[in-house]
Amino acid sequence: MLIRPQNLDATQGPIFRKFLLFAFPIMIMNLLQLLFNAADMIVVGRVAGSDALAAVGATAPLINLIVNLFMGLSVGTSVIVAQDRGAGHPEQIRRSVHTSVAISIVGGVLVMVTGFVFCVPLLGAMGTPDNIFDQSVLYMRIYFLGMPASMVYNFGAGILRAVGDSRRPMYYLVIAGIVNVVLNLIFVIGMHIGVAGVAWATTISQYLSMVLILVCLVRSEDPIRLYLRRLRIDRKKLVQIVRIGLPAGLQGLLFSISNVLIQSAVNTFGSTLIAASSAAGNVEGFVGTSMNAYNNAAITFAGQNMGARKYDRIDTVAKVSTVLVFATWVILGGPALLLGRPLLGLYTSDPEVVRLGMIRLTVLLAAYFSCGIMNVFPGLSRGMGYSILPMLSTLTGACLLRIVWLYTFFAWYPTVFMIFIAYPITWTLAGIGQVGVFLYARRQIRLRDPDWETAAAG
Numbered sequence: 287m288l289i290r291p292q293n294l295d296a297t298q299g300p301i302f303r304k305f306l307l308f309a310f311p312i313m314i315m316n317l318l319q320l321l322f323n324a325a326d327m328i329v330v331g332r333v334a335g336s337d338a339l340a341a342v343g344a345t346a347p348l349i350n351l352i353v354n355l356f357m358g359l360s361v362g363t364s365v366i367v368a369q370d371r372g373a374g375h376p377e378q379i380r381r382s383v384h385t386s387v388a389i390s391i392v393g394g395v396l397v398m399v400t401g402f403v404f405c406v407p408l409l410g411a412m413g414t415p416d417n418i419f420d421q422s423v424l425y426m427r428i429y430f431l432g433m434p435a436s437m438v439y440n441f442g443a444g445i446l447r448a449v450g451d452s453r454r455p456m457y458y459l460v461i462a463g464i465v466n467v468v469l470n471l472i473f474v475i476g477m478h479i480g481v482a483g484v485a486w487a488t489t490i491s492q493y494l495s496m497v498l499i500l501v502c503l504v505r506s507e508d509p510i511r512l513y514l515r516r517l518r519i520d521r522k523k524l525v526q527i528v529r530i531g532l533p534a535g536l537q538g539l540l541f542s543i544s545n546v547l548i549q550s551a552v553n554t555f556g557s558t559l560i561a562a563s564s565a566a567g568n569v570e571g572f573v574g575t576s577m578n579a580y581n582n583a584a585i586t587f588a589g590q591n592m593g594a595r596k597y598d599r600i601d602t603v604a605k606v607s608t609v610l611v612f613a614t615w616v617i618l619g620g621p622a623l624l625l626g627r628p629l630l631g632l633y634t635s636d637p638e639v640v641r642l643g644m645i646r647l648t649v650l651l652a653a654y655f656s657c658g659i660m661n662v663f664p665g666l667s668r669g670m671g672y673s674i675l676p677m678l679s680t681l682t683g684a685c686l687l688r689i690v691w692l693y694t695f696f697a698w699y700p701t702v703f704m705i706f707i708a709y710p711i712t713w714t715l716a717g718i719g720q721v722g723v724f725l726y727a728r729r730q731i732r733l734r735d736p737d738w739e740t741a742a743a744g
Contacts, residue, residue: 295450296590297372301602305583306610308452313579315456320575322463322491324568324633326484329470331561331633338481339634340557341421343564344414344549349401349429350542356393356437358535360386360444362527364582365589365668367448367510372593376509378523383445383503384516385523390441392519394434401430412546413553415560421481428482432489435496442499447586449510458498466491533673537664537680544688544712551692551705559702562642565633569626569643570650573618577658580607580614581665588669597731604666604724611658623651646706653710656717660684663720672727679723683716 296304331339363386370378405426414422443455466487473483503512552563584607591599622629630643650657660683664676691708 296587297594297596297599301587301599302606305587305603305606308450308586309579309583309610311452311456312447312582313576315452315459316575316579317572318456318460318463320568320571322466325467326470326488327564327568328633329474330481330484331565332635337418337557337561338421339564340415340560341418341481342425342484343567344409344412344418344553344560345405345422345426345429346549346564346567348405348408348412348546348549349426350538350545353397353401353433353436356397356535357440358533358538359389359393359527359531360437360441361534361585361668362529362531362673363389363441364444364448364585365530365671365673366523366526367445368586368589368669369593369671371449372590374593379449379509380511381520381523382527383510383512384518385520386441386445386527387438387500387503387512388517388519389524389527390437391434391517394437397437398430398433401433402427405430412550415553415557418557418560425481425485428485428489432492435489435492439492439495439499442496442503445503445510446499447582448589450586450590452583454502455499458495458502461498462491462495465494530668530671530673533677534664534668537677540677540681540685544685547689547692548705548708551696554700555702558636558638559642561634561636562630562639563646565630565639566626566643566646566650568633569622569629570647570654573615573622573651573654574657574661576614576618577611577654578661580610580658580662583607584662584665585669588666592670592731595735597728597735600666600670600728604663607662607666608659611662612655615655615658619651619654623647642702645702649703649706650709653713656710656713660713660717660720663717663724667720667724667727670727670731672723672730675723675726676720679719680716683719684712687712687715 296308327339327342330342363382367379367382367386370376370382406423409419409422409426439455439458443458446452446455469487469490470484473479473487477483479486500512503510504514506512549563552559584603587603588600591597591603626644626647627640630640630647634640660680664680667673667676688708691711696704696708
């Protein structure tokens with residue numbers, strides 16, 4: 287039986303309602319993913335202690351560093367499929383789908399091997415404390431066994447979102463997440479295997495989500511139907527995907543390097559601050575991951591309207607995205623800050639961990655609107671085919687400035703506050719740069735396509 291995807295045409299009709307309806311399942315999916323991750327941390331923190339919580343939390347920036355380059359290629363998949371969809375080219379969509387899945391398999395294996403081999407020297411270079419080092423290595427090695435599955439799921443979800451189906455990836459993540467939580471309880475509480483139990487639960491659930499997304503694609507109607515025997519990398523499509531996705535991946539990689547450096551600074555204060563930063567990062571992540579849903583929606587809406595040459599609708603998408611980012615910051619960020627102490631108390635009973643976690647929450651949540659702008663506008667630019675400029679904006683406005691900050695202001699005043707204030711400062715500058723990139727891209731597109739108004743009207 288074939289599955290009929292719940293496709294959305296972003297080139298017609300009212301944008302606000304369609305954008306919100308499309309972004310909402312992505313937001314729920316992101317929140318559930320973070321909630322399941324929070325369950326991992328709560329279980330390990332409460333059952334195995336603060337050191338185990340710190341061991342898991344210390345790996346996050348390093349995992350992102352290794353993963354983000356290839357995950358950026360999934361952005362290229364979403365953009366190219368969305369543009370093919372907007373232009374009405376089903377054969378091009380078929381080639382994009384099979385190339386993307388093939389890339390995800392190859393990339394997943396490469397990431398798995400890289401993470402497994404290099405986790406020890408990289409954790410050592412970050413100054414990971416001795417009392418959590420072995421547990422961090424164990425967690426990373428088991429976690430990276432699930433990377434091929436994670437890559438296939440994310441590329442597959444990108445394909446579905448590009449043609450307007452944001453619900454099905456959410457359903458699959460819910461199923462995998464529930465399995466993840468159940469396995470956490472079995473492995474950590476029932477079998478008492480601590481950090482390893484959390485890692486195995488995550489890895490197993492990733493393979494389940496991979497199976498679900500592949501079954502969906504295999505049983506979907508054309509043009510996104512996946513034929514396993516046709517899996518191959520089309521050279522032309524590879525170039526198109528890499529042209530958009532590689533700069534996005536490099537941006538994520540560079541951003542992760544700056545986060546690794548900040549994590550290294552956090553590590554110098556010991557495992558208590560590591561645990562506090564990890565728990566606070568998980569709480570504030572509920573705000574950030576909600577805003578990231580608008581980035582995914584912006585890629586699809588900008589990509590489809592770019593393919594249809596309806597550039598005025600992209601301007602409207604930019605306005606809608608900005609309004610929704612601000613609303614999300616107020617609606618979610620305010621309560622997260624007001625309820626910060628009881629929320630942190632879910633992760634640990636250590637009062638010092640809670641106190642330090644509140645410092646991070648206060649500093650970051652007060653400026654989270656700028657983080658949302660920094661993340662959403664690159665999606666608009668990439669949907670229009672511009673990917674290098676957003677990368678350069680992030681490189682200069684966030685990554686380089688964070689490095690400069692750590693080697694100047696933090697070196698002069700090595701306090702917890704001076705570590706965390708680097709985030710809002712760099713978000714603001716990078717966000718201003720990303721808005722500038724978007725305005726430049728929209729102007730260049732109009733100059734390059736003087737007949738676009740006639741084409742859009744026709």
